Amino acid sequence: MIPQEFQYRRATSIDEAISLLKESGDEGKFLAGGHSLVPLMKLRLSEPGVLIDISRIPQLSGITEKDGTIQIGAGVTHAEVASSDLVRRLCPVVSECAAEIGDPQVRNRGTLGGSLAHADPAADYPAVMVALNAEVHIKGPGGWRAVKSGDFFQDLFTVDLAEDEIIAAVQFRPARNAAYAKLHQRASHYALVGVAAVLEMEGRTCRSASIGITGATGHAQHLANVESALSGKELTPETIAAAARIAADDLEEVNVDLHASEEYRRDMVRVFTKRAVEQAASR
Numbered sequence: 001m002i003p004q005e006f007q008y009r010r011a012t013s014i015d016e017a018i019s020l021l022k023e024s025g026d027e028g029k030f031l032a033g034g035h036s037l038v039p040l041m042k043l044r045l046s047e048p049g050v051l052i053d054i055s056r057i058p059q060l061s062g063i064t065e066k067d068g069t070i071q072i073g074a075g076v077t078h079a080e081v082a083s084s085d086l087v088r089r090l091c092p093v094v095s096e097c098a099a100e101i102g103d104p105q106v107r108n109r110g111t112l113g114g115s116l117a118h119a120d121p122a123a124d125y126p127a128v129m130v131a132l133n134a135e136v137h138i139k140g141p142g143g144w145r146a147v148k149s150g151d152f153f154q155d156l157f158t159v160d161l162a163e164d165e166i167i168a169a170v171q172f173r174p175a176r177n178a179a180y181a182k183l184h185q186r187a188s189h190y191a192l193v194g195v196a197a198v199l200e201m202e203g204r205t206c207r208s209a210s211i212g213i214t215g216a217t218g219h220a221q222h223l224a225n226v227e228s229a230l231s232g233k234e235l236t237p238e239t240i241a242a243a244a245r246i247a248a249d250d251l252e253e254v255n256v257d258l259h260a261s262e263e264y265r266r267d268m269v270r271v272f273t274k275r276a277v278e279q280a281a282s283r
């Protein structure tokens with residue numbers, strides 16, 4: 001299908017992107033890697049009159065270490081995250097997650113910011129960012145603000161981001177005992193279910209657990225009951241199995257589509273929670 005006609009503008013800074021969006025009235029939309037927006041435009045599910053290309057804004061690029069945290073620019077591609085020495089060394093779960101997104105074409109164009117803004121219920125990064133308690137740094141006409149990932153994802157394709165705001169970067173404390181396990185849809189690689197586990201370990205004891213889930217419900221979220229079941233416990237095969245058994249209990253409105261029934265997805269939530277926690281604990 002052919003999208004409706006649109007104007008193309010290219011921004012060279014965050015502030016220029018925001019003012020170009022303002023100039024476009026209701027018609028403007030940011031274009032990053034285009035791997036979610038362009039397919040929607042071709043189906044005419046999205047019909048922006050003005051595309052504002054933000055893919056060459058230097059402020060949105062780069063992966064840096066700062067005060068014990070990692071900051072990744074919103075414009076950084078999945079391939080750059082997957083191959084980053086810094087991320088692989090300090091927080092391998094993020095690189096591993098990026099390496100499992102789509103195929104090489106998608107990874108070479110798609111961006112972290114685009115993935116978070118789009119908030120596809122089956123996207124991978126959201127689960128990992130929720131588990132890491134990452135902060136999403138946002139700029140709008142009113143200035144800067146930061147939102148915790150757990151609050152950022154609100155509903156199906158709905159996030160805490162106003163029409164005139166731009167995601168600039170994501171910041172998180174690196175975690176060693178962390179893993180992402182997903183059951184992927186064979187053709188697209190999107191997560192039918194994806195679970196990210198971030199554990200704070202002291203010997204075999206889990207001091208605290210943060211678990212993020214994607215694919216199973218309308219938006220990425222914490223699995224609070226699993227977090228409570230693991231925190232303060234010695235992680236034995238039995239405690240991990242017991243926590244995984246309850247992983248789907250509190251989930252409301254589980255996704256149903258041609259790839260998986262509700263029952264199957266609930267079962268996979270239990271299976272992949274167990275795998276993610278086991279893997280995170282063994283690191």
Ligand SMILES: Cc1cc2nc3c(=O)[nH]c(=O)nc-3n(C[C@H](O)[C@H](O)[C@H](O)COP(=O)(O)OP(=O)(O)OC[C@H]3O[C@@H](n4cnc5c(N)ncnc54)[C@H](O)[C@@H]3O)c2cc1C
Nearest residue numbers: 032033034035036037102110111113114123124167189190
């Ligand atoms: C065949 C295929 C397979 C895929 N498989 C997977 C997969 O396995 N796992 C997965 O997670 N994803 C998958 N994706 C999605 C892919 O990761 C996209 O790249 C990503 O979801 C969107 O990033 P983008 O940079 O392409 O954003 P775009 O398509 O350019 O933009 C998406 C939306 O976000 C907005 N936006 C973009 N950047 C910003 C920003 N910085 N601030 C504010 N708003 C912004 C845009 O205005 C638009 O509304 C797949 C896509 C395709 C086409």
